[in-house]
Amino acid sequence: MVTLALIRDTFREALARKIFWGLFAISALMILFFLFLLRIDIVAGGVATVSRFGGSTSVPADRVVRGVYGGIATFLYTFGMFLAVFASSGLIPSVLEPGRIELLLSKPLSRTHILLGRYAGNVLVVFLNSLFLVLGVWIILGIKTGIWSPVFLVAIATTTFIFAVLLSVVVLIGVLFESAALSTMVSVALMIMSPILAQTNLMMRLLSSEWSRDLWRVLYYIFPKVWELGRITLDAIQSGTFSGFAPIWTSALFGVVMLGAALAIFARRDF
């Protein structure tokens, strides 16, 4: 009951912040586009004629579908992730405001419970948005093309997972500095750094000293693998291949450490 109340409160606050409505609105617009504006005519042999805004093209149907899937996954991983992080960054500082946090702390629940409840509520909001968009597009394209590729639904899991990892950073910065702006900056910096750090093979050739190469490797392994997970998701959707679990578990470990640090600091802080 208490956990549910905390999650519902996070939901309420998220919905009170217009930016989350923006996120849902963009997803809804994309679904409406696929529903009404994109006409896909399947003919014998699976060739699709795709019509939009008056123009038309003939392409293999499964290519159309995979192309759309890839586009949606890319949107979720880039713009969608940025919006989600930006929208979420204020949800921790707001709960720590004087006059609000004392009342929460006066209730018979642990500080860990309070912070994890807020974290879980936030992850749930983003999960629901990803579910809405991915499932919506999957169903619409499935009905229009007859092609049902369940691997696309993996994008819901990977998007939610990487958001949860980035959110752990938002929570830690929020608990330490109570700054929504700083939380956003650090999380976005991690997103931007990820494809750069992923160029490990190239950097091993370019970096001249052993210590700089070691440093690069250490940074690569420590920080979350946003870019790799996006690549893994795209590869799975478009070619059905899966390239390994290492980015998942190293990113998960990073998230656990960040969240653990946030919980430890929050447990000891005076308000």
Added chain:
Amino acid sequence: MDSEYAIETHDLTKVYLSRWQRREVRAIDGVSLQVRRGAIFGLLGPNGAGKTTFVKTLLSAVRPTHGTALIFGRDAGNPEARRPIGYLPENHRFPTYFTGAGMLDFYAALSGVEAARRKKLIPEHLELVGLGQWADVRIGKYSKGMLQRLGLAQALIHSPSILILDEPTDGVDPVGRRQIREILSRAEARGVTIFVNSHLLAEVETFCREVAILHKGKVALSGKMQELTAGKGYRLTVPQPPEALADKLRGRASSFAVRDGLVDFQFASREIANGAVDLLRAERCEIEALVPTTSTLEEVFVRTVAK
């Protein structure tokens, strides 16, 4: 736990260290207080005395540097110790996305009230504080006084055994204050311990039975309200006496004041007052009134913190 005390602190100390200058600030320093079950207790003190820090250590919002704080015999740091507490913070910031009913629902749920009971209790408590018609209005539209009353409803809704109220009538109009006093009186009748932190001395004097005054982090004075403000002398009121007699009376009085043709002489003890009566009656002067006088809480407070 079966402690006779709702609140007990032993040598409670909180030291803040300034990060860069390594300077110590002792917000509370060796505070030992006991508040009996069912008592109505007022905590007073000038700004910066440590009242808010003390309250926060009871709620575990602040971790003490040293000493213990117990709520009904349980360590205040234990979440279960806070189950019987209803708290109204000063300068509260209730999230404005709530409606009045939604806000009560949330905090009641956190206090462990089941959904079916909340459904019944929420409208009852909104009516109790005069906000029945505002249940579905977002609290962003509430006035300060309405928010204060809503906050009180939030503190009461889970039937707490102890109410900790920080400036409970702040921003409330006189009618609202009276309503709040009536609500708290009913809570007192049910055996609820009430712990009030307030600057409004007149309010505390009217309502609280026991008080403690914090000054510079320490308990400067504590005791029963009646004893602390007990009789301190006698006031003799007479029509303007002859000048020579007035001089003698002024010499024995601790103070005097003239008003509307009458003179009030303040004498420190019954003996001195009786001596003055003898002088007046010897000159066949009339006596308008002779009454024992008490100190107000404000006088006690100012005397205490001036030391």
